[in-house]
Amino acid sequence: MSDFAPLSLHVPAPPSREENAPVDTSRLSPAGAVRRPPVDADPQDIRDLAYSLIRVLDDDGSAKGEWAPALDTDVLRGGLRAMMKTRAYDQRMMRMQRQGLTSFYMQCTGEEAVACAFQSALQKGDMNFPTYRQQGLLIAQDWPVVDMINQILSNSADRIKGRQLPVMYSAKEAGFFSISGNLGTQYIQAVGWAMASAIRKDTKVAAAWIGDGSTAESDFHAALVFASVYRPPIILNVVNNQWAISSPQSMAGGERTTFAARAHGYGIPSLRVDGNDYLAVNAVASWAVERARRNLGPTLIEWVTYRVAPHSTSDDPSKYRAKDASAAWPLGDPIIRLKAHLVSRGEWSEERSVQLEAELDQEIAAAAQEARRSGTLHDGPKQSPATMFEDVYKDVPRHLREQRQKLGY
């Protein structure tokens, strides 16, 4: 007889499939508790920062600790505006999708601070390689919303000619790399872009973006190997929003360790940060960008946040997670938290919030109106089908010319 009991396979499951499930509050540090090392710190000396959680804003909206950035009130109000505008934009786009004006949409509700505050740490010329949930990178730099909506509607004014699923923007001028739609591929490309910047003795830095689920892709690991080997100016962002459609972050290997800790095997400095804390995101992003620009190499940052919205317009979270799960999320709403901070500084009020919300809603509605004049997915003006044969190659080769003619163009 064998000394061993039969083996069993461990398949992770989230605690929050059921109502009133307990929320995991391990690895949450109090605001201000985590130290701020110098930007040239030895990765070996800051390994603990991959297991703690850098937070600046406490529950009362006060900024605490060494990471608290010295930001002007105007900058903070600008950050609040960017996050609120992102949310207003998402709400309007959802409505337009539900009205049948386009095929698909993806919100970033609850994750606005990650993209909006990160963008404020970059300079013109730097390049983001985003996922489909970083619309805040564009909105935070006041990229024309009408241009984004044209893409959502795949209309005649869409700068990418109706070729991509909604939200797969491309805006080189805004330092926003074309979103693929295949997951994770941009991560190693961002490292290659950063290597090019170093090869050319430039001063530009790149920011790679990926979700918790997609860290399982080989591109993620290729990116970390290359970043570790060549030490290019790159910030490796992992947005841990807890969910990959219906799969919890534990399905990507987050059960017994953190995503930040992945970087340790590659000798890359890594930090784990409260992604719903605008001040913490700004402070840590600035720290990592400075490291990159000073040629100190890559930094990995895990932004801990929560995907409040469904994955996309094509899924219903009530089928796979408890309805109250997002409300129970201990890190709260990034917009409410930054508001509370500004209020505590005497620089904001509920009345001003209501007024700003109305203003932004109107601004987005006007942009949507303008975009609709250029057509929607199913109605109004759209690009000629002949454009389908363009940009496959720089010049249209003979076989594509023949196929275009066969289509009647």
Next chain:
Amino acid sequence: MPSRTMIEAIRSAIDLSMERDDRVVVFGEDVGFFGGVFRCTEGLQKKYGTSRCFDTPISETGIVGAAVGMGAYGLRPIAEIQFADYMYPAYDQIVSEAARLRFRSAGDFTAPMVVRMPCGGGIFGGQTHSQSPEALFTHVAGLKTVIPSNPYDAKGLLISAIEDDDPVIFLEPKRLYNGPFDGHHDRPVVPWSKHPLSEVPDEHYTVPIGKAVIRREGSAVTVLAYGTMVHVAEVAAQDTGIDAEIIDLRTLVPLDIDAIVASVEKTGRCVVVHEATRTSGFGAELAAEVQERCFYHLEKPVLRVTGWDTPYPHVHEWEYFPGPKRVGEALIEATAAD
């Protein structure tokens, strides 16, 4: 004019391109210090420094993915995949990313790059060092696929590929690196110095992408071939005494359909040869194009001579390789009177 091997011709193309354009960088496994396992980049790290010619981790995903990012930045990366057989981890980056970046961003971003890879058999490389995966690239919109058969074309086509604004897959038949090979494996090895197409100018020149060339003029049958099989077809014509017209396609996409049609209309017969497996191989595409465009000129069905639909074997290399005997039999069949 100096006689060069295919390796020397390829090295000369990269060297000249790096000299003329400081955006050109070359990298891959063992490419830097050692100069590549086939020595195509020998001396380039010394000449251009470690930031323009360098070794990479063993990660094809990383090599091609980084090249996409470098191309998007504005460099002209040349990525070496050590053997075409190792390409598969990079396939997503080639197919979903490099090939479609221009289209999906409407030209906002592009990824000009050359992905070089030694391909083909004849070296007792077994199933992981002998493959001919060209059809996996020709099937993909947005890629150009090039495969030279001699040193002169290798240099001129590679320079064209490096200067091209689209991603180019550059397949190098490794059995041709050091000499032409006609499939008569039991005969003494012939060096390139005995072949006229090893005369390679020192200076910059290009061979255009998308242009085939007639290697042997003939009137009895058209043979469509590329890479090593051009040489096999030539000797098969010689061995059988059949007056075949042999077209070296050189570029598979975009295909020089005019050259093919003109020849088949003249001969009325067509044999397609490639080393790669038969089913869904590039030969199927060629046969389909020929029958669509030349149906009323054809006297006989279009024949294919290809590798068998098996993994590439080791001990049975010469039973697998579509050598001069099999090509010769097809020439006889295609030209036989009814």
